[in-house]
Amino acid sequence: MATGSFQAQPLWSSGPVPGEIYNFPASKPASDARSHTLYPSTSGTTVLGLQYDGGVMIAADTLGSYGSLARFRNIKRLFKVTDKAVLACSGDIADYQFIKEVIEQKVRDDECGGYTRVLNAGALHCWLTRVLYNRRSRFDPLWLECVVAGYKDDKPFLGYVDKIGTAFEAKEVATGYGLHLAIPMMREAREKKPNMSRDDARKSIEECLKVLYYRDCRAFYKYQLADVTPEGVTILDDIDMKKETNWNIAHHIRGYE
Template sequence: MAFEFMPGATVVGISYNNGVILAAEKRVSFGNFVVNKNIKKTFSVTDHVGAACAGMVADMQVLVRQVEALAKIRKLETRRDVAPNSIAKLMSVIMFERRYFPLLTQVIVGGINTKPEIYTLDPLGSVLPDDYAAVGTGAEMALGIMDAEFKPNMTEEKAKELAVRAIRSAIQRDAASGDGIDVLVVSRTGHREETIPIRNA
Protein backbone atom coordinates (compact mmCIF):
# COMPACT_ATOMS: atom_id res chain seq x y z
CA MET A 1 0.00 0.00 0.00
CA ALA A 2 1.56 3.28 -1.11
CA PHE A 3 -0.27 5.63 1.27
CA GLU A 4 2.89 7.74 1.51
CA PHE A 5 2.09 9.05 -1.99
CA MET A 6 -1.08 10.75 -0.77
CA PRO A 7 -1.10 14.55 -1.18
CA GLY A 8 0.01 16.46 1.91
CA ALA A 9 -2.33 18.15 4.36
CA THR A 10 -2.91 18.92 8.02
CA VAL A 11 -6.30 18.26 9.59
CA VAL A 12 -7.21 18.35 13.30
CA GLY A 13 -10.25 17.58 15.43
CA ILE A 14 -10.73 18.67 19.07
CA SER A 15 -13.64 17.97 21.42
CA TYR A 16 -14.73 20.68 23.86
CA ASN A 17 -17.45 20.97 26.51
CA ASN A 18 -20.33 21.52 24.07
CA GLY A 19 -19.18 20.09 20.73
CA VAL A 20 -16.19 19.57 18.43
CA ILE A 21 -13.89 21.74 16.34
CA LEU A 22 -12.68 20.40 12.98
CA ALA A 23 -9.99 22.42 11.20
CA ALA A 24 -7.92 21.98 8.03
CA GLU A 25 -5.51 24.07 6.00
CA LYS A 26 -6.39 24.80 2.36
CA ARG A 27 -3.36 23.73 0.28
CA VAL A 28 -3.26 20.74 -2.10
CA SER A 29 0.18 19.68 -3.29
CA PHE A 30 1.72 16.72 -5.09
CA GLY A 31 5.42 16.39 -4.29
CA ASN A 32 7.00 19.84 -4.76
CA PHE A 33 4.09 21.23 -6.79
CA VAL A 34 1.27 23.23 -5.17
CA VAL A 35 -1.82 22.27 -7.18
CA ASN A 36 -4.36 24.52 -5.47
CA LYS A 37 -4.38 27.03 -2.59
CA ASN A 38 -8.10 27.11 -1.85
CA ILE A 39 -9.49 23.60 -1.30
CA LYS A 40 -12.08 22.90 1.36
CA LYS A 41 -11.29 19.84 3.49
CA THR A 42 -13.97 20.31 6.18
CA PHE A 43 -17.52 19.09 5.50
CA SER A 44 -20.80 19.13 7.42
CA VAL A 45 -22.32 15.64 7.03
CA THR A 46 -25.45 16.33 9.13
CA ASP A 47 -26.48 19.24 11.39
CA HIS A 48 -24.60 17.66 14.31
CA VAL A 49 -21.80 15.71 12.59
CA GLY A 50 -18.87 16.95 10.51
CA ALA A 51 -15.84 15.45 8.81
CA ALA A 52 -12.39 16.72 7.89
CA CYS A 53 -10.17 14.86 5.43
CA ALA A 54 -6.57 14.69 4.26
CA GLY A 55 -5.57 12.97 1.03
CA MET A 56 -6.87 12.75 -2.53
CA VAL A 57 -9.44 15.50 -3.09
CA ALA A 58 -11.71 13.39 -5.34
CA ASP A 59 -11.71 10.49 -2.86
CA MET A 60 -12.60 12.68 0.12
CA GLN A 61 -15.38 14.46 -1.81
CA VAL A 62 -16.94 11.22 -3.10
CA LEU A 63 -16.79 9.59 0.35
CA VAL A 64 -18.42 12.55 2.10
CA ARG A 65 -21.19 12.88 -0.54
CA GLN A 66 -21.97 9.18 -0.30
CA VAL A 67 -22.15 9.21 3.51
CA GLU A 68 -24.18 12.43 3.49
CA ALA A 69 -26.79 10.77 1.21
CA LEU A 70 -26.88 7.59 3.35
CA ALA A 71 -27.29 9.68 6.52
CA LYS A 72 -30.29 11.51 5.00
CA ILE A 73 -31.93 8.18 4.10
CA ARG A 74 -31.21 6.81 7.59
CA LYS A 75 -32.76 9.91 9.19
CA LEU A 76 -35.90 9.53 7.08
CA GLU A 77 -36.19 5.86 8.11
CA THR A 78 -35.56 6.33 11.85
CA ARG A 79 -36.97 9.86 12.19
CA ARG A 80 -34.06 10.92 14.38
CA ASP A 81 -30.58 12.38 13.94
CA VAL A 82 -27.81 9.97 12.96
CA ALA A 83 -25.19 9.73 15.74
CA PRO A 84 -21.50 10.54 15.08
CA ASN A 85 -20.44 6.92 15.73
CA SER A 86 -22.99 5.72 13.14
CA ILE A 87 -21.54 8.15 10.56
CA ALA A 88 -18.02 6.89 11.39
CA LYS A 89 -19.17 3.26 11.00
CA LEU A 90 -20.85 4.03 7.66
CA MET A 91 -17.61 5.56 6.38
CA SER A 92 -15.65 2.63 7.77
CA VAL A 93 -17.79 0.09 5.88
CA ILE A 94 -17.46 2.02 2.60
CA MET A 95 -13.67 2.32 3.02
CA PHE A 96 -13.22 -1.32 4.01
CA GLU A 97 -15.28 -2.52 1.02
CA ARG A 98 -12.84 -0.58 -1.18
CA ARG A 99 -9.74 -1.97 0.56
CA TYR A 100 -8.24 -3.53 -2.60
CA PHE A 101 -8.61 -0.19 -4.44
CA PRO A 102 -8.64 2.09 -1.38
CA LEU A 103 -9.97 5.61 -1.12
CA LEU A 104 -6.71 7.49 -0.48
CA THR A 105 -7.97 9.65 2.33
CA GLN A 106 -7.67 9.86 6.11
CA VAL A 107 -10.73 11.20 7.91
CA ILE A 108 -11.62 12.75 11.25
CA VAL A 109 -15.34 12.47 12.04
CA GLY A 110 -16.62 14.66 14.86
CA GLY A 111 -20.01 15.48 16.28
CA ILE A 112 -22.23 15.60 19.30
CA ASN A 113 -24.74 13.03 20.54
CA THR A 114 -25.13 12.82 24.32
CA LYS A 115 -21.51 14.06 24.46
CA PRO A 116 -18.88 15.29 21.98
CA GLU A 117 -17.27 12.44 19.98
CA ILE A 118 -14.26 12.25 17.65
CA TYR A 119 -13.21 9.30 15.46
CA THR A 120 -10.18 8.89 13.19
CA LEU A 121 -10.38 6.65 10.10
CA ASP A 122 -7.46 5.44 7.99
CA PRO A 123 -7.81 4.55 4.26
CA LEU A 124 -8.83 0.97 5.13
CA GLY A 125 -11.62 2.05 7.49
CA SER A 126 -10.17 1.49 10.98
CA VAL A 127 -12.26 3.51 13.48
CA LEU A 128 -10.28 4.99 16.39
CA PRO A 129 -12.16 7.07 19.01
CA ASP A 130 -10.31 9.90 20.77
CA ASP A 131 -10.73 13.30 22.46
CA TYR A 132 -8.55 15.00 19.85
CA ALA A 133 -6.82 13.86 16.67
CA ALA A 134 -4.71 14.93 13.71
CA VAL A 135 -4.14 13.36 10.27
CA GLY A 136 -2.07 14.23 7.22
CA THR A 137 1.58 15.01 6.58
CA GLY A 138 1.62 17.74 9.25
CA ALA A 139 -0.06 15.56 11.91
CA GLU A 140 3.09 15.03 14.01
CA MET A 141 3.66 18.77 14.49
CA ALA A 142 -0.03 19.39 15.21
CA LEU A 143 -0.22 16.53 17.73
CA GLY A 144 2.85 17.90 19.54
CA ILE A 145 0.94 21.11 20.28
CA MET A 146 -2.34 19.34 21.17
CA ASP A 147 -0.66 16.74 23.41
CA ALA A 148 0.86 19.55 25.47
CA GLU A 149 -2.17 21.85 25.65
CA PHE A 150 -5.40 19.83 25.33
CA LYS A 151 -7.62 19.79 28.44
CA PRO A 152 -10.99 18.02 28.82
CA ASN A 153 -14.09 20.27 28.84
CA MET A 154 -12.41 23.29 27.26
CA THR A 155 -14.58 26.18 26.10
CA GLU A 156 -15.32 26.55 22.39
CA GLU A 157 -13.03 29.58 22.16
CA LYS A 158 -10.07 27.76 23.78
CA ALA A 159 -10.59 24.66 21.60
CA LYS A 160 -10.74 26.76 18.42
CA GLU A 161 -7.61 28.64 19.49
CA LEU A 162 -5.78 25.34 20.06
CA ALA A 163 -6.90 23.88 16.70
CA VAL A 164 -5.70 26.97 14.83
CA ARG A 165 -2.40 27.02 16.74
CA ALA A 166 -1.83 23.31 15.99
CA ILE A 167 -2.37 23.86 12.26
CA ARG A 168 -0.22 27.01 12.22
CA SER A 169 2.58 24.99 13.84
CA ALA A 170 2.28 22.29 11.15
CA ILE A 171 2.22 24.88 8.36
CA GLN A 172 5.54 26.33 9.57
CA ARG A 173 7.30 22.96 9.14
CA ASP A 174 5.25 21.04 6.54
CA ALA A 175 5.72 22.39 3.00
CA ALA A 176 2.58 20.52 1.85
CA SER A 177 0.34 22.53 4.21
CA GLY A 178 -0.66 26.19 4.10
CA ASP A 179 -2.75 28.99 2.51
CA GLY A 180 -5.38 29.54 5.20
CA ILE A 181 -7.39 27.50 7.69
CA ASP A 182 -11.02 26.35 7.45
CA VAL A 183 -12.72 25.83 10.83
CA LEU A 184 -15.96 23.87 11.27
CA VAL A 185 -17.66 24.15 14.68
CA VAL A 186 -20.23 21.42 15.43
CA SER A 187 -22.31 21.99 18.58
CA ARG A 188 -25.71 21.14 20.06
CA THR A 189 -27.22 24.11 18.22
CA GLY A 190 -25.91 23.02 14.80
CA HIS A 191 -22.77 23.84 12.82
CA ARG A 192 -21.02 26.91 11.45
CA GLU A 193 -17.89 27.52 9.41
CA GLU A 194 -15.25 30.20 9.13
CA THR A 195 -12.00 30.73 7.22
CA ILE A 196 -8.89 32.19 8.84
CA PRO A 197 -6.41 33.71 6.37
CA ILE A 198 -2.69 33.13 6.89
CA ARG A 199 -0.13 35.63 5.68
CA ASN A 200 3.12 34.39 4.12
CA ALA A 201 1.94 30.74 4.31
Protein backbone atom coordinates (compact mmCIF):
# COMPACT_ATOMS: atom_id res chain seq x y z
CA MET A 1 0.00 0.00 0.00
CA ALA A 2 1.35 3.39 -0.93
CA THR A 3 2.14 5.70 1.96
CA GLY A 4 2.13 9.45 2.12
CA SER A 5 -0.35 12.29 2.40
CA PHE A 6 -3.31 12.52 0.05
CA GLN A 7 -4.55 15.97 -1.03
CA ALA A 8 -8.24 15.93 -1.90
CA GLN A 9 -9.24 17.92 -4.93
CA PRO A 10 -12.14 20.42 -5.00
CA LEU A 11 -15.42 18.99 -6.23
CA TRP A 12 -15.43 21.71 -8.90
CA SER A 13 -13.48 24.85 -9.69
CA SER A 14 -13.37 27.03 -6.56
CA GLY A 15 -15.74 24.53 -4.96
CA PRO A 16 -15.68 22.76 -1.57
CA VAL A 17 -12.87 20.34 -0.75
CA PRO A 18 -13.97 17.02 0.79
CA GLY A 19 -13.27 16.90 4.51
CA GLU A 20 -12.65 20.65 4.86
CA ILE A 21 -14.76 23.61 5.93
CA TYR A 22 -16.18 25.43 2.93
CA ASN A 23 -16.33 29.23 2.86
CA PHE A 24 -19.38 30.21 0.83
CA PRO A 25 -18.23 32.78 -1.81
CA ALA A 26 -20.79 35.42 -0.79
CA SER A 27 -20.14 35.03 2.93
CA LYS A 28 -17.59 36.83 5.03
CA PRO A 29 -14.59 34.91 6.42
CA ALA A 30 -14.91 33.80 10.03
CA SER A 31 -12.32 36.34 11.16
CA ASP A 32 -14.49 39.15 9.76
CA ALA A 33 -17.84 37.75 10.91
CA ARG A 34 -20.28 40.18 12.47
CA SER A 35 -23.62 39.47 14.06
CA HIS A 36 -25.04 42.93 14.75
CA THR A 37 -28.27 42.48 12.81
CA LEU A 38 -28.80 38.90 13.94
CA TYR A 39 -29.85 40.17 17.35
CA PRO A 40 -31.59 43.57 16.99
CA SER A 41 -31.15 45.66 20.14
CA THR A 42 -33.60 48.49 19.49
CA SER A 43 -36.66 47.58 17.46
CA GLY A 44 -39.99 48.96 16.32
CA THR A 45 -43.26 47.07 16.13
CA THR A 46 -46.27 47.04 13.80
CA VAL A 47 -46.70 49.07 10.62
CA LEU A 48 -50.19 49.21 9.10
CA GLY A 49 -51.12 49.94 5.48
CA LEU A 50 -54.54 50.24 3.88
CA GLN A 51 -55.71 51.15 0.37
CA TYR A 52 -58.87 53.20 -0.02
CA ASP A 53 -60.77 54.66 -2.94
CA GLY A 54 -58.27 57.12 -4.42
CA GLY A 55 -55.23 56.67 -2.21
CA VAL A 56 -53.18 54.73 0.33
CA MET A 57 -52.73 55.27 4.07
CA ILE A 58 -50.04 53.84 6.35
CA ALA A 59 -49.25 54.31 10.04
CA ALA A 60 -46.55 53.36 12.54
CA ASP A 61 -46.05 54.19 16.19
CA THR A 62 -42.99 56.05 17.46
CA LEU A 63 -41.62 53.63 20.06
CA GLY A 64 -38.15 52.11 19.90
CA SER A 65 -38.03 49.17 22.31
CA TYR A 66 -34.71 48.13 23.85
CA GLY A 67 -35.70 44.53 24.48
CA SER A 68 -38.73 44.87 26.76
CA LEU A 69 -37.81 48.41 27.78
CA ALA A 70 -39.74 51.29 26.16
CA ARG A 71 -36.45 53.12 25.71
CA PHE A 72 -36.94 55.60 22.86
CA ARG A 73 -40.36 57.18 22.50
CA ASN A 74 -39.89 59.50 19.54
CA ILE A 75 -38.50 57.23 16.82
CA LYS A 76 -39.76 58.08 13.32
CA ARG A 77 -40.17 54.87 11.31
CA LEU A 78 -42.07 56.38 8.41
CA PHE A 79 -40.72 58.83 5.83
CA LYS A 80 -41.52 60.32 2.46
CA VAL A 81 -39.29 59.03 -0.33
CA THR A 82 -40.84 60.97 -3.22
CA ASP A 83 -44.26 62.40 -4.04
CA LYS A 84 -45.24 58.90 -5.18
CA ALA A 85 -43.72 56.72 -2.49
CA VAL A 86 -43.63 56.41 1.30
CA LEU A 87 -41.69 53.80 3.27
CA ALA A 88 -42.26 52.52 6.81
CA CYS A 89 -40.38 49.72 8.55
CA SER A 90 -40.64 47.57 11.63
CA GLY A 91 -37.70 45.66 13.05
CA ASP A 92 -34.19 46.88 13.84
CA ILE A 93 -34.06 50.67 14.10
CA ALA A 94 -30.38 50.79 13.11
CA ASP A 95 -31.08 48.86 9.91
CA TYR A 96 -34.02 51.16 9.16
CA GLN A 97 -31.79 54.23 9.55
CA PHE A 98 -29.23 52.61 7.24
CA ILE A 99 -31.70 51.80 4.46
CA LYS A 100 -33.30 55.24 4.84
CA GLU A 101 -29.94 56.93 4.20
CA VAL A 102 -29.30 54.72 1.16
CA ILE A 103 -32.71 55.50 -0.35
CA GLU A 104 -32.40 59.24 0.30
CA GLN A 105 -29.00 59.23 -1.42
CA LYS A 106 -30.52 57.28 -4.32
CA VAL A 107 -33.21 59.95 -4.73
CA ARG A 108 -30.60 62.73 -4.59
CA ASP A 109 -28.52 60.97 -7.24
CA ASP A 110 -31.58 60.78 -9.50
CA GLU A 111 -32.26 64.49 -9.02
CA CYS A 112 -28.63 65.46 -9.66
CA GLY A 113 -28.53 63.18 -12.71
CA GLY A 114 -31.48 65.03 -14.20
CA TYR A 115 -33.80 62.03 -14.35
CA THR A 116 -37.34 63.11 -15.15
CA ARG A 117 -38.93 59.85 -13.98
CA VAL A 118 -39.73 60.00 -10.25
CA LEU A 119 -39.07 56.93 -8.12
CA ASN A 120 -42.52 55.48 -7.52
CA ALA A 121 -43.77 52.95 -4.99
CA GLY A 122 -43.66 50.02 -7.42
CA ALA A 123 -40.02 50.65 -8.33
CA LEU A 124 -39.04 51.14 -4.69
CA HIS A 125 -40.79 47.92 -3.70
CA CYS A 126 -38.97 45.98 -6.44
CA TRP A 127 -35.61 47.49 -5.46
CA LEU A 128 -36.12 46.68 -1.77
CA THR A 129 -36.98 43.09 -2.66
CA ARG A 130 -33.66 42.68 -4.47
CA VAL A 131 -31.63 44.44 -1.73
CA LEU A 132 -33.12 42.49 1.17
CA TYR A 133 -32.83 39.16 -0.65
CA ASN A 134 -29.23 39.96 -1.54
CA ARG A 135 -28.35 40.71 2.09
CA ARG A 136 -30.09 37.52 3.19
CA SER A 137 -28.09 35.53 0.62
CA ARG A 138 -24.88 36.99 2.08
CA PHE A 139 -25.98 35.81 5.55
CA ASP A 140 -25.97 39.44 6.70
CA PRO A 141 -29.69 40.37 6.60
CA LEU A 142 -31.28 43.72 7.24
CA TRP A 143 -33.64 42.83 10.07
CA LEU A 144 -36.64 44.66 8.64
CA GLU A 145 -40.23 44.28 7.55
CA CYS A 146 -40.97 47.08 5.09
CA VAL A 147 -44.26 48.55 3.90
CA VAL A 148 -44.19 50.62 0.70
CA ALA A 149 -47.17 52.82 -0.14
CA GLY A 150 -47.80 55.19 -3.01
CA TYR A 151 -48.49 55.01 -6.72
CA LYS A 152 -47.41 52.80 -9.60
CA ASP A 153 -48.56 53.68 -13.12
CA ASP A 154 -51.00 56.21 -11.64
CA LYS A 155 -52.69 53.51 -9.55
CA PRO A 156 -52.57 53.12 -5.74
CA PHE A 157 -49.88 50.67 -4.65
CA LEU A 158 -49.29 48.94 -1.31
CA GLY A 159 -46.55 46.34 -0.88
CA TYR A 160 -44.68 44.35 1.75
CA VAL A 161 -41.06 43.12 1.84
CA ASP A 162 -39.39 41.28 4.72
CA LYS A 163 -35.81 40.53 5.72
CA ILE A 164 -35.46 37.43 3.53
CA GLY A 165 -36.89 39.08 0.42
CA THR A 166 -40.44 37.74 0.64
CA ALA A 167 -42.60 40.30 -1.14
CA PHE A 168 -46.22 40.76 -2.12
CA GLU A 169 -48.83 43.39 -2.92
CA ALA A 170 -52.17 43.68 -1.11
CA LYS A 171 -54.91 46.12 -0.19
CA GLU A 172 -54.29 45.54 3.52
CA VAL A 173 -50.76 45.10 4.86
CA ALA A 174 -49.39 44.79 8.38
CA THR A 175 -46.13 43.76 10.02
CA GLY A 176 -45.28 42.30 13.40
CA TYR A 177 -48.12 41.59 15.81
CA GLY A 178 -50.47 43.45 13.49
CA LEU A 179 -50.41 40.46 11.14
CA HIS A 180 -52.52 38.60 13.68
CA LEU A 181 -54.72 41.38 15.06
CA ALA A 182 -54.99 44.19 12.50
CA ILE A 183 -55.34 42.33 9.19
CA PRO A 184 -58.66 40.66 10.14
CA MET A 185 -60.01 44.00 11.38
CA MET A 186 -59.07 45.86 8.19
CA ARG A 187 -60.49 43.10 5.98
CA GLU A 188 -63.74 43.17 7.92
CA ALA A 189 -63.94 46.94 7.48
CA ARG A 190 -63.43 46.53 3.71
CA GLU A 191 -66.12 43.85 3.51
CA LYS A 192 -68.57 46.27 5.11
CA LYS A 193 -67.50 49.14 2.84
CA PRO A 194 -65.86 47.89 -0.39
CA ASN A 195 -65.48 51.45 -1.72
CA MET A 196 -63.68 52.66 1.37
CA SER A 197 -63.27 56.42 1.70
CA ARG A 198 -60.33 58.26 3.23
CA ASP A 199 -62.23 58.79 6.49
CA ASP A 200 -63.19 55.11 6.61
CA ALA A 201 -59.56 54.08 6.10
CA ARG A 202 -58.30 56.39 8.83
CA LYS A 203 -60.99 55.21 11.22
CA SER A 204 -60.05 51.57 10.57
CA ILE A 205 -56.33 52.21 11.05
CA GLU A 206 -56.90 54.16 14.26
CA GLU A 207 -59.06 51.35 15.64
CA CYS A 208 -56.33 48.83 14.80
CA LEU A 209 -53.67 50.96 16.48
CA LYS A 210 -55.84 51.24 19.57
CA VAL A 211 -56.27 47.46 19.79
CA LEU A 212 -52.52 46.98 19.31
CA TYR A 213 -51.84 49.47 22.11
CA TYR A 214 -54.08 47.39 24.37
CA ARG A 215 -52.66 44.02 23.35
CA ASP A 216 -49.07 44.50 22.16
CA CYS A 217 -46.62 45.28 24.94
CA ARG A 218 -44.23 46.83 22.36
CA ALA A 219 -46.86 49.27 21.00
CA PHE A 220 -47.17 52.96 21.91
CA TYR A 221 -49.93 55.56 21.97
CA LYS A 222 -48.13 58.06 19.72
CA TYR A 223 -47.93 57.36 16.01
CA GLN A 224 -47.28 58.75 12.53
CA LEU A 225 -49.85 58.65 9.75
CA ALA A 226 -49.12 59.10 6.04
CA ASP A 227 -51.77 59.70 3.39
CA VAL A 228 -50.68 59.26 -0.24
CA THR A 229 -52.95 60.70 -2.94
CA PRO A 230 -52.43 61.78 -6.57
CA GLU A 231 -51.76 65.29 -5.21
CA GLY A 232 -48.81 64.13 -3.09
CA VAL A 233 -47.90 62.88 0.38
CA THR A 234 -49.19 64.19 3.70
CA ILE A 235 -47.52 62.98 6.90
CA LEU A 236 -48.95 63.70 10.34
CA ASP A 237 -46.47 63.30 13.19
CA ASP A 238 -46.96 62.63 16.91
CA ILE A 239 -50.67 61.85 16.83
CA ASP A 240 -51.69 61.03 20.40
CA MET A 241 -54.45 58.50 21.05
CA LYS A 242 -53.90 58.12 24.81
CA LYS A 243 -57.04 60.10 25.67
CA GLU A 244 -59.11 57.82 23.46
CA THR A 245 -58.12 54.65 25.32
CA ASN A 246 -59.94 53.20 28.31
CA TRP A 247 -58.15 51.10 30.92
CA ASN A 248 -60.97 50.84 33.46
CA ILE A 249 -61.13 47.05 33.26
CA ALA A 250 -57.36 46.51 33.28
CA HIS A 251 -57.31 45.64 36.99
CA HIS A 252 -59.54 42.63 36.30
CA ILE A 253 -56.87 40.97 34.15
CA ARG A 254 -54.76 38.46 36.08
CA GLY A 255 -51.98 36.05 35.23
CA TYR A 256 -49.84 38.29 33.00
CA GLU A 257 -47.89 40.21 35.65
